Amino acid sequence: MHDHIEIRLSEYGSASLEAAHLTPRDVDRLRALQRHQCLGLEQTHIGWRLTAHATVGVLVLDRVRLIIEPKFAIAGDRLMTWLTYALGASSPLPVAPRRWETGPDGLADLVATALLAECERLLREGLRREYVRREDLAPAVRGRLDVTAQVTRRYGQLDKLHVRTFDRETDTWDNRLLGTALREARTLVTGSRLARDLHAAAQEFPHASCRSSVLRTLDRTRYTRLNARYRAAHIWARLLLRGGGVTDLLADRGVVADGLLLAMPALWEAVVRRMFIDAAASRGWRPVSATEVKGVTVRGDLGASSTFRPDLVLGFPGRDPAPRRLLPVDAKYKRYDRSGVGSADVHQLLTYSTGYGPKSDPHAVIVHPRAGGHSRRTLEISGHHGPLGSIHVIGLDTHVPPWQASAWAESVLPLCHS
Structure with missing residues (x-):
């Protein structure tokens, strides 16, 4: 390599x-x-x-x-921090952060290091074991004798016996996924020491002959108290094995x-979604799912009707179960700290504000990445008959840890729906 x-x-x-x-x-x-x-x-x-x-x-x-x-958008030494925040994973990196601009190693080395740290923790704690059924040919009875196989294959010979055993082994899908990811990581990293550590750790894990099989199992898994400690390692393994890109943050593109x-736009959407859900919770707001409110729907055009929604809709609960007020929030991976908001985004957010907000005073929020301090400005949209709505343009400083940015988002959120 x-x-x-x-x-x-x-x-x-x-x-x-x-x-x-x-x-x-x-x-x-x-x-x-x-x-x-x-x-x-x-x-x-x-x-x-x-x-x-x-x-x-x-x-x-x-x-x-x-x-x-x-x-x-996100500095090299902060990219891993914001990625772990978006994923909801712990950051297990025990080493100093690497910078994209100065080192030969990049994102692959960072994620491989995170995977290695989680796998070494699991090895120290002891890998998960499950009872695995094996069929073997042994010189003595161990487990249960397979009478049918013994009669039809050995023809009465007793020098070797067909037996079925059930042993607690580490050859589980949880461990096969990590072993496959460790072997994959060796081909991507540049550091020789990291490659050696990945090779050593990979020897302790079983691996799958087909990575798509363990990824399909991972997509269907539900974490319980038996395998909850594997979740962080699985996140980094998924990143390495998916390899082809990010859509809803770490879903397979088929590449x-x-x-x-x-x-990066998908990463930013995931960051904004988690950050504003966390920030809004302390203010009494909650995320509203697509099943609770209708999206903006277009009918009457050529072809089928179309529906589009913002990245996040926050709802303030009323006296009944339905939200009393809705606030659409959209993540924009654009340099709106240096240029004005484009007309297409103004039209889009104005549609969201009128489609979700109250008719008397509709609001919408644009969240964009910014280097060197947070920012906030408000666009007042008006027409011939008066005000149409307000668009709050919020810039999050990506050079600070995400929890600091979340605290600032919490402080400005009340101003976006006042």
Whole structure:
């Protein structure tokens, strides 16, 4: 992995590659990612032109190791903190934070380190064991004798016996998932010491021959007191094994590639959703599900009717079970700390405010990332007959820990619906 050509670029940046840098298999992988709008690939007279979108991370191709760095939203030394906050996972990193700008290692090394730390904790505590049924050929009876197999396969010979045993073993899906992820992580990291530690830990875990099988099991799992301590390790394992991108934060896009890519808009949506749910709870507000309120619906156009909703709707409870007041909140991964809100977003949020808010005084909230201090401003929208609504533009400082940003969001939330 160390003889790969390393190419580093930032979000929305571009780089030129020679034709020999990409194999036909690499081109197929990049085309698949292009179809999912993770990046752009264009053929030129000298080779290829690769353009990054709002997806960051590491992509290991046959001859190229591509590193796409966060450009502005979340600093390299804070990215892991905000990622763990969005996932609701603990941050197990025992090492100093790495910076994208100064070190050769990036997101893959950080996530691999987090996975390694959780796996080493599980090894210290003892891996989960379950009773596993085995069929074996042994020189003596151990467990239960399989009479049918003994008669039909050994024809009365007693030098070896067909037996069925039930032993408590570590070969469970919880451990197979982690063993598979540890082996996958070795191919992505750059640090030799980290690679050795991952290899050593992987020897202690069973692994699956097909990673899709353990991921399907993971999607169906429910955590109980028996496997709750595995949850954090499973989060990092899912990140590494999914590898192709993030939609609702760590759902499979169906893209197969050796790497670890994060869609920053999806990450930001997850951060904003959790942060404002936490902040609103202390003010008496709660998140409102799609089944409780109708979305903004368009009918009468060509084709079927369409419905669209903001990233989050907060409701203030009234005397009856229905919310007395609704506040739509939308996450925007845009530089609204340096430029005005685009007309398309103004129209969208104004529609949300009138669709969800009270007719007398509709409000909506835009939340965007900002470097160097929090910010808040209010857009007053009016028409020929007077005020139409208010849009509160909130900038969260991503250079501070997320819990500090959450405390600030809690302090300004009452002003957004006053």
